[in-house]
Amino acid sequence: MMVALRRLALVALLSCAGHALAHQFHVGFVDISFNARTGSLEVVHTYHTDDVDALLGNLYQRQFDLSAPEDQAVLRKYVEKQFWINGADGKRLPLTWVGVTVGPETVVVLQEIENTPLARAAVIHDNVLSDFLADQTNTVNINQTVDGKNSVRTLAFSRQATEQAVK
């Protein structure tokens, strides 16, 4: 708990400091958890809307309305190119696109891998936004339940570290 509180304080501090150094502060969060009810591995990405707007604007030189299904396809194409999970055999697990929700501050992308326990995930590749923003850091939280207790393993991805082992 202390670790989490420290992290909360740090992030809050960075965010406030970011008011002066805003352009130096680019973060994304990915939450990976197993849904026992559906048997699927769920992946939830959260990014700054401004960053996603800037990314797509610089990729396509135009604006998109991410609330429109045809425009969501460009974000899907990008995320699927930049983020994947490999199994122990080195093959990509079949991540399917569930959807995206867009707010004024955040873009949330939902993906899932059907009928897959967390144990099958061996390696995560995450280069979302970090190919575009040199200082982008993506924090991937892997939520595990061991013996009825919840625990979180956190991995930090950046342009320098795009691929990491889950265990």
Add this chain to the structure above:
Amino acid sequence: MSQLRLLPLVVAVALALPAHADDDILQKVLVAGSRASQLGVADAASVGSVGQKQLEARTVYRPGELLEATPGLVVSQHSGEGKANQFYLRGFNLDHGTDLKTTVDDMPVNQRSHAHGQGWTDLNFLIPELAGRLDYKKGPYSAQDGDFASAGVAAITYANRLPQNLATVTVGQNGYARAAVTGSPELGPGSLLYALEVLHNDGPFVHPDDYQKINGVLRWSEGYANNGYAITAMAYHGAWNATDQVPRRAVDGGQLNRFDTLDPSDGGSAHRYSLSGVWRRTTSDSASKVSAYVIRNQLDLYSNFTYYLDDPVNGDQFSQPDRRVTSGLNASHTWHAHLNGMTSDVSVGVQLQNDNIFNGLYSTRARTPLSTTRADHVVESSAGVWIENRTRWSQWLRTTAGLRANSYRFRVKSDLAANTGAARDHLASPSFGVALGPWRDTELYVNAGSGFHSNDARGVLTTIDPKSGDAVGSVPGLVRSRGMEVGLRSEIVPGLQTALSLYRLDFDSELTFVGDAGTTEAGRPSRRTGIELSNYFKPIGAFKWLSVDVDAAFARARYRDVALEGERIPGAVEGVGQVAVTVDPGGPWSGALRLRYFGPRPLIEDNSVRSKASLTLNGRLSWKLNRSTKLELEGFNLTNRRDSAIDYLYESRLKNETAPVADVHFHPIESRSARVTLVKNW
């Protein structure tokens, strides 16, 4: 409390804060124009950006009309389709583009010292499907823009990548047919953008335009627009017959159909080939951009505006061939700094351009040369260096200050020794702007600046009128303009973007090169004052399927000196407006209607002869057959009005007339016509 339960809170805290709240200036550098709202970003009320979706939704009869997305700008045609359009903005008849700087991907479209018209802006090579964005500015308030930017700037950016490949086929009335295919496959580390377009159009004319166009773009790009590079090749070829303006007396007297011509051999052909590259590097505290281009343009143009006035035997047809190679380099660097809650950008740039031009003016009959009025080899070189500071002093105060220095060298080798020579001219143009935003959704702007346009190099060095043999005084190379503006932008009503500008623009001299005569007319000093209102309404919530544009602009243009002939500026448009309604409920159907009002113009200095206003209603109905196929029906001039696209007052002589007659000469707007388009995406 477990770590897991804390995590959403951490995410919420980290992402809910406005991490980019103070980053608008850098954002502008990073992704200029990617914002729908210009609040907190723009330097003036008359600056704006039109996105791909708005451009795509426009019903355009010809590609140049895409520029009409700029509020207050009217684009028309007074001749065959392949000719450069006629532009009107801020109380100017901009002729073929003088005082409106147009660029496509940083390449200048305006051709200086052009055979037919200074700043000749032929946009027929524009492929609308590739246009990702149109950025516009009005008034000379930016150090970054030099020649021809006094009335405004329209900059079109082509996309490096397209979300989907596209094939489209259009057939329409009056011999219209168009097919285009575009795509941008990812190949290895980059993307290959391609586009190919073929088009045919006759127009409603008795003597069909038979305009034939083939047009292509090929671009290799790597990386992002702000951190990457692109190399682009373009090629365009067009050939057409022209129905030039006709005298009203002949139409009123029943001798001539209003869509007929008096010289069916008028017309021309044009080629444009270009190779260009752009490289950009952006970090958190700096941005660099270098672009370079080589453009080969060639025009053959045959016109006859006065019929048998000068030559009762052979007629007055003349040709104005122009072939040129334009090469140039634009480079800029921006430093971005945060200081005690302020942000400040300092940008410096250099713009180099060289034009190697062979052009001339010849008397012809049915496109066969009869005699040479003048033939010239022009080399025109220019350098512009600029520095601009943009500072956000606080949340409610921003300033822009810039200085630009321009140096031009004109060299002309004419067939007449007296008109051969070299000259230089220099000019410095400062600009300054303040944006005040003490309110949440409203900003005030004050802008002042100086701009210029160059004159035709031949006019600068002409001492003997090649047609009459009379001595003429030389004209300056560069003509200064001075502008000032107060403006307001508001989004106080949710979904409504409103901008209001009140401006004044002075020119030292309305100098124009009369390409049709081969001389420069040193005009009188002028002043334009005007008011512009633009509204873009896209409701949020239940009515998000609707968007409405309402723009209106009024201008008062006068010569500043006193002369017996009067103080009106012929052709200066007094009022323009448009109302556009776009409906897109998200289902298979969508549509748009657009009413354009093109106001009256005085045709002579004493205002005794005036043109009437014209009114055009265009519409579009679109039906999505499935996710990848769309059928569109477009209608032009739906009310079938018999208005003029342009009116001139001058003397002409018909073959059966014994003396010249001063008369209004007009070119009609196209009669009602429809086009059907099938679009396939994949």
